[in-house]
Amino acid sequence: MKLPIRRALAVAASGVLLAGTAVAATTAPAQAADPAYQVLVFSKTAGFRHDAIPVGIQAIRDLGAANNFTVTASEDATAFTTTNLARFRTVVFLNTTGDVLNAGQQTAFESYVNSGGGFVGVHSAADTEYDWPYYGQLVGAWFASHPAIQQANVNVEDRTHAATAHLPQTWTRTDEWYNYRTNPRSQVRVLASLTESSYSGGTMGDHPIAWCHPQSSGRAFYTGFGHTQASYADAAFRAHLLGGIRYAAGWAAAACTPGGGGGGQVTVEAEAFSSQSGVQVVGKASASGGATVGYVDNGDWTGYASVSTAGRTGFSARISSAGAGGTIQIRSGSATGTLLGSVAVPNTGGWETFRTVSTTLTASASGALFLRYTGGSGSLFDVDTVALTGGS
Incomplete structure (x- = not known):
């Protein structure tokens, strides 16, 4: 309880954590067409199933048709073999939930990413494979809880990445906002975070919501957006998702080393x-x-x-x-x-x-x-x- 009489106590030393610099941009830069490539969209669920999965698959197919990649959509975990994964430039976990891969499939996927493959996690990809430590590193942070769907302000911290270059500094949108079990900031490059005062139910304070990082020789991108069906009709979100896919595929260069860049x-x-x-x-x-x-x-x-x-x-x-x-x-x-x-x-x-x-x-x-x-x-x-x- 606060005492009625003022008294001075010793001043504690400050703790300072520095990251890097956010660079302003207003539109996504023009780019030459990427070489043709293939993307695996995996949407198996062993827990809650999002009704946005079908429209999400179609949105990624549409992005592929316009951006020179071919989409294979599957919920068959037997696709995760060394030989089959070698066909794909990147793998998208689209609203997966629960334990979706067995031990052999996990080993094949880990080898695929470590050897230079790409991973894109969308929304409940963070609600997946809780007992697989490597996947926890790959996705960046696991799901903890969420409040009701509502509008919130997104602080776009790094506008140099292909997934965020087209976004305003403050992006206001409606979605289901995950709280995560840990704050991934020290392990990833945070691209965007939530302003918790703009909505109800945030529990993290510093609240990353989209990020990227290298994983051995591969690349990982995660976005917490994508719960609602309406998200996949939103041009800004579709461009955000495309930028993540292009980064994971290795066609969009980005400085995603942990602790630097736009987080600052x-x-x-x-x-x-x-x-x-x-x-x-x-x-x-x-x-x-x-x-x-x-x-x-x-x-x-x-x-x-x-x-x-x-x-x-x-x-x-x-x-x-x-x-x-x-x-x-x-x-x-x-x-x-x-x-x-x-x-x-x-x-x-x-x-x-x-x-x-x-x-x-x-x-x-x-x-x-x-x-x-x-x-x-x-x-x-x-x-x-x-x-x-x-x-x-």
Whole structure:
């Protein structure tokens, strides 16, 4: 419980995780026709079956007809032999679920990818083969839960990849939004993430939703989109899927090494400020680093001299409140500098009850990060960690 008397505690050291740089683009670049190739679309289910599978297969067939690849659609796992897989440039797991391959088929597929084959996972491909560790690496993260289908804002972090070059910085669409068991960011190149404050039911804070990475000599691409039938009639989603297929097939070059590129996330302990007004550091065992910024009143602020706002496109904070709640203003250069964006902080039900709030930054500047706290009277909220995405 928050005490009525302010007291200073030791400041915890900051933890910083850096990735790379997001590059702006407005349209997909023109490209020469790819050499003809074959794609296997595999949609076997041993659990929930999506009614979007037939329209998804047809959408990929349409993409193939227009982009020089031939589609073989199958739910027969006996297709996974070394000889048969060698026919295909890439394999798409389209809304697969459960245990769909036996041990011999798994070995053949692992050899196929490691020898230079491509993998594309769509939506519930993350709800597949939980007992196969190699597949967990390949897909990037396994499914944990999802809220109801709803509209959300997608933050397109890397607009240099063929799957995202045509998308706006903020892509608003309706789908079923998976929460994942782990955050794959350190193991993959994140192409797009969800802004959890734009919808209900997100549990990850930093919430990747589409990514790519090399797998031995092969290439892997995953998109969390694709639950609804309507997705496959959406030109932007179809172009996103095509870009993933072309990357996995080896025809669309992309820097997909883990930890670089468009993710560009920096995370710091909120109490590791370099300057402040009005706040104090509060020890709290449940907090990251063991402490938070606390005793926050209207008009207080914290500054972070080593954290640049240059190129930043997203902000999130882990917070708790049994008080009035309020707003965090994200500013550049000073506590009254350029306002990049703001995010509402609710009463979370207790000073030990944390949740993550996030927002897209709608302005740009290149100064150091400052956070200004506003709200009603009394104690507003505590701030545990803060993160910026985009930029470098």
